[in-house]
Amino acid sequence: MSQAGTTTSALTPMEAFVAVEQNGMPQMPLRKAGLARFSDSGYPTLKDEDWRFTNVGPLTELPFRPILSESVQAIEQEQLDDVTFGQLDADRLVFVDGHFNASLSQIAEQSSGVTVSNLAGVQTEPNSVSAGDADPFIALNEAFFTDGAVIQIDDSQRLAKPVHLLFVTTASEEGEAAHIRNCIVTGANAQGTVIESHLSLGEAATVTNVVTESHIGDGANIEHIKFQDQSAKAFHLASLHSELGHDARYAFHSIALGARLSRNNLRMRLTQPGIECVLNGLYMLRGQQLADHHMIVEHAAPHCDSHEYFNGILDDQSRGVFHGRILVQPGSQKTDAKQTNKNLLLSDDATVNTKPQLEIYADDVKCTHGATVGEMDDDAVFYLRARGLDTATARRMLLHGFAGEIVERIRHDAVREELDRLVWNRLEALRKSD
Amino acid sequence: MLQIKNLQAWIGDKPILKGIDLTVTAGEVHAVMGPNGSGKSTLASVLAGREGYDVTGGEALYNDSNLLDLAPEERAREGVFLAFQYPVEIPGVNSAYFLRSAVNAVRKHRGVEELDAMNFLKAVKSKMGELGLGEDFLKRPVNAGFSGGEKKRNEILQMTMLDPRLAILDETDSGLDIDALRIVADGVNRLRRDDNAQIVITHYQRLLDYIVPDFVHVLHDGRIIKSGDKSLAIELEERGYDWLIKKAA
Numbered sequence: 001m002s003q004a005g006t007t008t009s010a011l012t013p014m015e016a017f018v019a020v021e022q023n024g025m026p027q028m029p030l031r032k033a034g035l036a037r038f039s040d041s042g043y044p045t046l047k048d049e050d051w052r053f054t055n056v057g058p059l060t061e062l063p064f065r066p067i068l069s070e071s072v073q074a075i076e077q078e079q080l081d082d083v084t085f086g087q088l089d090a091d092r093l094v095f096v097d098g099h100f101n102a103s104l105s106q107i108a109e110q111s112s113g114v115t116v117s118n119l120a121g122v123q124t125e126p127n128s129v130s131a132g133d134a135d136p137f138i139a140l141n142e143a144f145f146t147d148g149a150v151i152q153i154d155d156s157q158r159l160a161k162p163v164h165l166l167f168v169t170t171a172s173e174e175g176e177a178a179h180i181r182n183c184i185v186t187g188a189n190a191q192g193t194v195i196e197s198h199l200s201l202g203e204a205a206t207v208t209n210v211v212t213e214s215h216i217g218d219g220a221n222i223e224h225i226k227f228q229d230q231s232a233k234a235f236h237l238a239s240l241h242s243e244l245g246h247d248a249r250y251a252f253h254s255i256a257l258g259a260r261l262s263r264n265n266l267r268m269r270l271t272q273p274g275i276e277c278v279l280n281g282l283y284m285l286r287g288q289q290l291a292d293h294h295m296i297v298e299h300a301a302p303h304c305d306s307h308e309y310f311n312g313i314l315d316d317q318s319r320g321v322f323h324g325r326i327l328v329q330p331g332s333q334k335t336d337a338k339q340t341n342k343n344l345l346l347s348d349d350a351t352v353n354t355k356p357q358l359e360i361y362a363d364d365v366k367c368t369h370g371a372t373v374g375e376m377d378d379d380a381v382f383y384l385r386a387r388g389l390d391t392a393t394a395r396r397m398l399l400h401g402f403a404g405e406i407v408e409r410i411r412h413d414a415v416r417e418e419l420d421r422l423v424w425n426r427l428e429a430l431r432k433s434d
Numbered sequence: 435m436l437q438i439k440n441l442q443a444w445i446g447d448k449p450i451l452k453g454i455d456l457t458v459t460a461g462e463v464h465a466v467m468g469p470n471g472s473g474k475s476t477l478a479s480v481l482a483g484r485e486g487y488d489v490t491g492g493e494a495l496y497n498d499s500n501l502l503d504l505a506p507e508e509r510a511r512e513g514v515f516l517a518f519q520y521p522v523e524i525p526g527v528n529s530a531y532f533l534r535s536a537v538n539a540v541r542k543h544r545g546v547e548e549l550d551a552m553n554f555l556k557a558v559k560s561k562m563g564e565l566g567l568g569e570d571f572l573k574r575p576v577n578a579g580f581s582g583g584e585k586k587r588n589e590i591l592q593m594t595m596l597d598p599r600l601a602i603l604d605e606t607d608s609g610l611d612i613d614a615l616r617i618v619a620d621g622v623n624r625l626r627r628d629d630n631a632q633i634v635i636t637h638y639q640r641l642l643d644y645i646v647p648d649f650v651h652v653l654h655d656g657r658i659i660k661s662g663d664k665s666l667a668i669e670l671e672e673r674g675y676d677w678l679i680k681k682a683a
Binding site for chain 1: 482483484485505506507509510511515516518521522524525526527528532535536539540543575592596
């Protein structure tokens with residue numbers, strides 16, 4: 001396994017930050033503000049309402065080791081050939097431990113009005129998203145981010161191919177952390193598909209902390225697929241902050257299969273009329289895994305639709321956490337907000353904490369939510385067996401169907417089909433419990 | 435084809451079937467009638483292998499093998515088909531995919547070549563036309579959001595594709611309007627051959643106007659209290675069940 005480059009072995013974030021200053025990294029005001037906020041807040045605990053069900057204790061016990069420079073031992077192209085979406089026809093940006101790797105990336109020349117690059121390669125400055133979000137991991141990200149992707153699409157332009165952001169962790173020391181910062185900015189009526197995948201090439205208890213801002217222009221239509229399949233010891237923390245223009249369509253899909261602990265903060269602000277925002281997620285967990293989706297969808301304009309669909313399949317002692325807050329501000333009439341969270345438990349020891357939260361300050365709105373936690377439907381298993389399918393096939397078909405409710409919402413054909421096959425194959429690994 | 439001898443079954447601590455004797459020979463259609471709670475659906479469920487029933491006595495021989503020893507999928511592959519009274523909705527599982535998997539599981543068991551997607555579609559589309567099911571049906575998830583009539587027609591479509599030796603139709607007529615009833619009955623009648631048999635479980639004589647039985651059995655309190663030919667069904671329609679039940683008591 002490759003050895004990551006310069007890592008700090010300092011005990012505290014404050015001490016580690018000395019290396020940031022010595023490295024002369026850009027964006028120092030933002031970084032210092034982030035560090036200061038983290039110094040005040042510290043890591044979240046179970047006493048924090050937003051972290052009630054997700055214990056980051058094991059993460060806080062790891063040495064604090066942000067990876068501030070590139071890995072000395074490069075990874076080979078062959079190591080990426082077989083990864084999920086590795087063969088997808090796309091413009092591909094590869095980041096190794098939070099650092100852009102040009103030789104592994106394949107980016108065709110973009111038409112004028114389209115920028116696909118790494119953050120360090122363009123003069124774009126990330127905004128501070130922390131003004132409206134006190135998440136301590138965002139503060140850490142702002143202090144320590146190294147690189148990330150920048151996708152800019154001007155008015156009426158479209159991505160010729162999907163853009164695949166491939167983030168791989170090669171770090172082998174526990175606590176080594178990649179802080180990644182992405183920006184997606186589009187003009188009016190822009191179109192494109194972005195795939196963001198997070199994988200591990202090692203088994204160590206590493207940390208990925210990614211913050212993504214998306215600013216989607218009026219009438220733009222963007223599909224964003226986030227695929228997280230990190231190692232079973234990894235910690236994955238992610239925040240997505242989106243601002244959407246009027247009549248924008250934004251579909252965000254979160255496929256969470258890996259990591260010991262994964263957290264996705266989704267913060268969607270619908271401040272213009274006519275927006276259609278879909279948050280669509282699937283988590284399939286086993287062992288001691290935990291996947292947490294924590295979203296706030298704020299309707300601050302009339303005539304917007306937001307739909308959240310999250311399905312979870314949980315085996316062994318795994319845990320799923322879902323928090324879905326829909327906030328409808330005064331005046332946001334004709335809001336149509338739907339939210340469902342469905343969970344299938346394959347084991348008596350699996351747990352789900354699901355918390356829908358509707359706050360509605362407008363009177364002419366349609367808001368629904370529903371959450372279910374259950375076991376596999378015996379009647380459905382019998383129905384399939386009564387048609388000649390053996391028990392294992394019947395169960396796998398039902399699980400595949402349950403996951404398929406989410407996967408089928410992905411509009412990009414090649415991505416959807418690859419994910420569908422992957423889910424089918426993974427289901428074989430889940431135990432055939434009775 | 436099927437010999438049921440003194441079959442007894444319980445649900446929990448309650449006896450439901452109290453000694454059923456029934457012999458079905460290839461080429462025959464048997465109607466099993468009876469009031470609610472008489473054990474009709476339990477009989478169908480026990481024959482198909484649904485869990486939750488304790489068979490406490492008797493046996494069911496199917497082509498000389500003991501049917502009750504087989505897993506539900508083995509029964510299906512051996513040619514037993516249960517048309518469900520309440521077909522199960524399975525969101526997320528595409529109808530075409532499900533049905534082709536089922537057809538091929540049965541074909542494989544019978545040593546017949548499995549159908550590829552193309553040949554399957556060809557076969558299923560002609561049958562769908564006969565049952566008045568539109569093309570979009572195959573793309574929809576199994577039974578999910580189907581109307582009552584669509585679900586029952588789907589059962590008949592599955593039956594047609596799986597070509598069972600012994601089909602058990604559990605109250606397939608319930609909830610159907612007269613047009614749907616006729617479509618379903620036509621589907622069953624098209625399947626009738628000298629080498630297969632049907633057991634039609636129904637509460638009402640109405641269905642038997644369209645699927646004409648060779649034998650009619652009246653089930654009451656877990657026992658067959660009267661057997662006859664189709665005229666028995668007509669008599670039941672006129673007089674109800676009470677006279678028979680009193681006579682049996």
